[in-house]
Amino acid sequence: MSEFSHLDNTGKATMVDVSEKTITRRSATARSMVYLPNEVLKQLTNGDLQTKKGSVFQIAIIAGIMAAKKTGDLIPLCHPLGLDNCKIDIQLNDDQEVVIDCTATITAKTGVEMEALVGASIAALTIYDMCKALSHDIVIKETKLIEKTGGKRDFKRA
Template identity: 75%
Template structure:
């Protein structure tokens, strides 16, 4: 059964009025691949561009985006998150790994907020680095884990 389609086949929000309020968390990850000409600007744990500190700006953008998810994704419930954090790190393959973790105590989950936060943080890295190279790839965005609601999920 599709949850965003009513009995007449029309789009609808999911009715969460009968659901239990539970503590819910979700973590999403986006990976950005940068070419060497961009990575050479890595200093003191951040990338420095003409627009400013890339990672710090991406963190702020990710949090702001997660807060706006209900405005961006049709049929998402507008949520007042309890918390949202974004981390940005460089892994062993010299990829930028962005993780967004959001939490709420509510009747509906918060996966979309985590996914939007990670995605917009990745897009912000692209935007801030594109003057150095357009050979930037946002490789993947995926849900890593969620708790609360009907079932928990953790990617292997």
């Protein structure tokens, strides 16, 4: 009926059966972009924002890693996975936007795209939460898959 992997042949929601898949090393990198207005950027020192609660970027990294580990609890049909690694990198680009890259890796029968996307997204939301007292003009512009390896096919965004 459908080529969607999470629908059975009658159109009902289903978890993908990975029991026959091959175990391979799988990796995925996702990126979230956050626009920070000048009133927030003025608080930037040494490449981070310091608040009474602590370092904004360091707390966002921890939040993103914690979220990636909980993806199976957040996305209904995702398999619960024990990640081999999750790394989040936060930088400012030349347009004064925060670039959050989350890379998740595992050796398993299923990929980690959703874990990378959730990690990047929650890191972005954490930055918003910690900076909203300075401005509500913060914009989480996009979250997208950058690259994935392992499984049926690799993917790399141009």
